[in-house]
Amino acid sequence: MGISVTSMVVQLWTSNNNLRDNDVKIRMVRLLYPKVWIDVDTVYSDAPERIRFWVQNEENRLIAIKKAEGNAKRISEQAERAKLILDKLKKQ
Structure with missing residues (x-):
C-alpha cells in the first residue's frame, strides 16, 4: 500500500509541475501577444x-x-x- 501511495504522490507532484509550466506558458503568450490572447480568449469563451x-x-x-x-x-x-x-x- 505504501508503494501505491508514494506513486500517487509522485504522479500528483509531476502533474502539478506540468500545470505550473503550462500556466507560465499561457502568461507568456498573454504578455508577448496580447491581441492573440484576447482573440483566443474571446473565441474560447463563446464556445x-x-x-x-x-x-x-x-x-x-x-x-x-x-x-x-x-x-x-x-x-x-x-x-x-x-x-x-x-x-x-x-x-x-
Whole structure:
C-alpha cells in the first residue's frame, strides 16, 4: 500500500509541475501577444466545448500527418536503397 501511495504522490507532484509550466506558458503568450490572447480568449469563451473538440481533432490530425510523413520518408528511403541494390545486381 505504501508503494501505491508514494506513486500517487509522485504522479500528483509531476502533474502539478506540468500545470505550473503550462500556466507560465499561457502568461507568456498573454504578455508577448496580447491581441492573440484576447482573440483566443474571446473565441474560447463563446464556445468552450466546441473549441476543446476542435483542438483535440486538430492535434490528432497533425499527429497523423507527422506519422504519415515519417512513413513516406522511410518507405522512400527503402525504395531508393532497393533501387541501388537492383542497379548493382544488374551490372554484375
